[in-house]
Amino acid sequence: MLDPIVAFFTRIFQWIGRGIGLVIAWILWPFLAASRWYARRGWLIKGPIGIGLLVLFAFYAYFIWNTQSWNNFDPDYVDAYALDGRNSAAGEEVAGSAGTCTRSAIADVTADLIDYNVNENAWISSMLLYKLGLFGLDWDDTPFLDNQASFQRGINQAVRRTTVELVDTLGRVRGTSQVDQNLQDARGNMQFDEETWYFGLNPFGPKTPSPSFYRSAIRDLGIFNDRLGSCNATFDGRADNLLTFIDRIANDIGSTSDILRERSENYNRGWFDTRADDRFWFAYGQLYGYYGIMEAARADFDPIIKSRGLTPLWNRLDDQFTAALAVRPFIISNGREAGWIMPTHLATMGFYVLRVRTNLTEIRDVLDR
Known part of the structure; x- marks a missing residue:
């Protein structure tokens, strides 16, 4: 009686x-055909082709290694700065040390984030x-080898926003002093295209690659901070500057x-959405960068934060960053929110991003009173 059922499933599996x-x-046919053609050639042809294939293999091995090795990745990297031990605001003269001022933690963290992207790791983009790409297909349109690039671009977005605010508001007395040239140079370098290699077609010719500008x-940033440490630069730690800084970051997030x-609403393809991982890791990288930058802002604006009673709100903001950075699924899925097979990691990350933004908005509102 069970034989027809067994036979049916046997045919299905066959x-x-x-x-x-x-x-x-x-998939294998082109490679098999090429190997047969190669086997029939003489060494005058085999030799150069073989060397070329070895070089290409080494090139791909180096590329794959760099995309998969996330050196010094640490969601708790902020702890290493020991910012809780600081007792003076950025630019403020250190007690008992004439001619010595406190460096900006924002500038230090921002420089370190750039260093993480282009020195501690290869700049993938x-x-x-x-x-x-993969046979001409953009890596961002595939589920392979693009997560670190998206993560780095997310950090870079936070860094770019911060360098703009350092020039426009934090690094000068607004309306009464000129732009700090070192900060201006840092902002200009960080606005450079993310994808430039040593050679390009538009315009045609050799170029300076993106990581060189970021370095x-x-x-x-280091020169600015050294000057600030010797009381020869300005960090304007007013409440309205902090408000503006937080407002711009909230808008960016x-x-x-x-x-x-x-993406979550319009592309519910679960594990088969090849752009879901790009969106997820970009958002993750942005929060990763802003976590350190906001902790640095807490140190740089310490008197303002304490006098306005912002400590509990800032502690809650830290908790939201920490919770968001704890979400690290092995495979990113963009399923339906009501689905039960494929999870919706984009909606989850979006929830945490909104929580961070809500806390930033609350801090901004207190500063605006």
């Missing part, structure tokens, strides 16, 4: 096996094989929240 075999054969920004919402 068809599935044949289908998988045909797909594998279709401008690597040649990343630009070439220059590290130097510029709000834009990312909207990107997550749009």
